[in-house]
Amino acid sequence: MTNEELNLSEQQRIRREKLEHLKSIGKNPFEILKYDVTHHSDEILNNFEELDGKDVSIAGRIMSYRDMGKASFCHLQDRNGQMQIYVKADEIGQEAYDLFKTYDLGDIVGVKGFAFRTKRGEISVHVKEIQLLCKSLQPLPEKFHGLKDPDLRYRQRYLDLIVNPEVKDTFIKRTRIIKAIRRFLDDRGFLEVETPILATIASGAAARPFETHSNALDIDLFLRIATELPLKRLIVGGFERVYDMGKNFRNEGIDIRHNPEFTMIELYQAYTDYHGMMELLESLCEYVCTEIHGTTKATYQGTEIDFKAPWRRLTMNDAVKEYSGVDFSQVKTVEEARELAKKLHVEDELKKDLKDCSKGDILNAAFEKYAEEHLIQPTFIIDYPVEISPLTKKKNDDPTMTERFEAFIYGREVGNAYSELNDPIDQRERFDQQAKERELGDDEAYALDEDFMNALEVGMPPTGGLGIGIDRLIMFLTDSYSIRDVILFPTMKPLA
Numbered sequence: 001m002t003n004e005e006l007n008l009s010e011q012q013r014i015r016r017e018k019l020e021h022l023k024s025i026g027k028n029p030f031e032i033l034k035y036d037v038t039h040h041s042d043e044i045l046n047n048f049e050e051l052d053g054k055d056v057s058i059a060g061r062i063m064s065y066r067d068m069g070k071a072s073f074c075h076l077q078d079r080n081g082q083m084q085i086y087v088k089a090d091e092i093g094q095e096a097y098d099l100f101k102t103y104d105l106g107d108i109v110g111v112k113g114f115a116f117r118t119k120r121g122e123i124s125v126h127v128k129e130i131q132l133l134c135k136s137l138q139p140l141p142e143k144f145h146g147l148k149d150p151d152l153r154y155r156q157r158y159l160d161l162i163v164n165p166e167v168k169d170t171f172i173k174r175t176r177i178i179k180a181i182r183r184f185l186d187d188r189g190f191l192e193v194e195t196p197i198l199a200t201i202a203s204g205a206a207a208r209p210f211e212t213h214s215n216a217l218d219i220d221l222f223l224r225i226a227t228e229l230p231l232k233r234l235i236v237g238g239f240e241r242v243y244d245m246g247k248n249f250r251n252e253g254i255d256i257r258h259n260p261e262f263t264m265i266e267l268y269q270a271y272t273d274y275h276g277m278m279e280l281l282e283s284l285c286e287y288v289c290t291e292i293h294g295t296t297k298a299t300y301q302g303t304e305i306d307f308k309a310p311w312r313r314l315t316m317n318d319a320v321k322e323y324s325g326v327d328f329s330q331v332k333t334v335e336e337a338r339e340l341a342k343k344l345h346v347e348d349e350l351k352k353d354l355k356d357c358s359k360g361d362i363l364n365a366a367f368e369k370y371a372e373e374h375l376i377q378p379t380f381i382i383d384y385p386v387e388i389s390p391l392t393k394k395k396n397d398d399p400t401m402t403e404r405f406e407a408f409i410y411g412r413e414v415g416n417a418y419s420e421l422n423d424p425i426d427q428r429e430r431f432d433q434q435a436k437e438r439e440l441g442d443d444e445a446y447a448l449d450e451d452f453m454n455a456l457e458v459g460m461p462p463t464g465g466l467g468i469g470i471d472r473l474i475m476f477l478t479d480s481y482s483i484r485d486v487i488l489f490p491t492m493k494p495l496a
Helices: 008-022 041-046 092-101 148-157 155-161 165-187 228-236 274-293 316-324 336-345 359-370 424-439 450-458 469-479
Strands: 057-065 069-079 081-088 109-116 123-134 211-214 219-223 241-249 261-270 296-302 303-306 313-315 379-385 398-409 412-419 463-469
Touching: 008 092, 008 398, 041 069, 041 081, 041 463, 057 123, 057 274, 057 450, 069 228, 081 092, 081 109, 092 228, 092 261, 092 303, 148 155, 165 241, 165 274, 165 469, 211 261, 228 261, 228 450, 228 463, 261 274, 261 469, 274 398, 274 412, 274 463, 274 469, 296 469, 303 463, 313 316, 316 379, 336 359, 412 469, 424 450
Parallel strands: 081 123, 313 379
Antiparallel strands: 057 069, 057 109, 069 081, 109 123, 211 219, 241 261, 261 463, 296 303, 379 398, 398 412, 412 463
């Protein structure tokens, strides 16, 4: 007996023995190349009046089995649901029936028969012919307990999809949501483009990159952390409305809101500002929610979220004042701000030593500590400190603040937008300051991209830009607790 055979459970050994028997009688299911399916379960259920008594051909996985002697009932699961089948010995022949009774839960079969309604009124398929299409060598999770362990569900998503129908529904909604986003933007004249995933510079966001190496070029490369700078180059080149929806990669922590590989959309529109981006985001979310739920409202973890526009608008300073009682507009010096940081106990929210922090850094830390968790209904937090917004235009009436917003739902950021900085001289000064921040220990500070600077010097029109965390938005629209519940194959540490 091989080591593999020694490690098999009794169920696994029995299933392999059944497979060997099938091979010995010339009925190896793995030699079957195709099966003609005419209907799926939902089509039969929804159109039974038309199909009653008509021939149908379906295929699916055996999920339940009830033996009644000379007849049996099974439930087959296909892509759209489950269908009961009725298998009778004198209909398909005793030999075929005896073989059918050796099939296991999880096996995939093809069935030809006719639609009918049982004496109990259940729509079913009366089988005239049944064929094993795939032998399942692994038993499914126990029927009444299913697959509940989150770690196992994420690692073996195929089992999760088989035994937990609501999971499949979540990912069907995910696809519908992404299609609705594209439809909304396309209808507004945006052009979808593709930007590089491998980059020589990791910039466009405050994040740690994944590094790799090109053997052909003998240079280090980075998986992109954002698509901002390539998209802005396209605005410079004359495209007035562009977006890229795809994967970004950030070498950071993993929790219920973060996965190292995630889906992001960034879009840029010439001749508008962050007010235009606010209108676009709230209108997009209202549209998508209505497409999925038939209303602007969705329930998330027991709380009703209303995406209807317009959303609340609140400056960062006013948010901190409302939830901490501190008015940063009255703080005149950086020394005052640092003393205030100690009183507010925001040191853990700071990305560098307090002695190196600006008033803007401390205001942002106070916002994260005191205000974020209270932003349950969709809210725009506007006017961010210039120190933490290196790609954003300053406000004309307050040069310490920028025309930037972040959108929050249920205490979580789902979108980030700017009136994009298009002054190349100011931009270079901001990048120089970011270099100093990196020297002070902020390894998430923006990196200088000289080609992007050259593009800005060619000239970029006034532009509004917006980034949306697609996975987080999908979480809210599907009532999913963790980001891993909306990513088919989340990043997992291999089992030892």
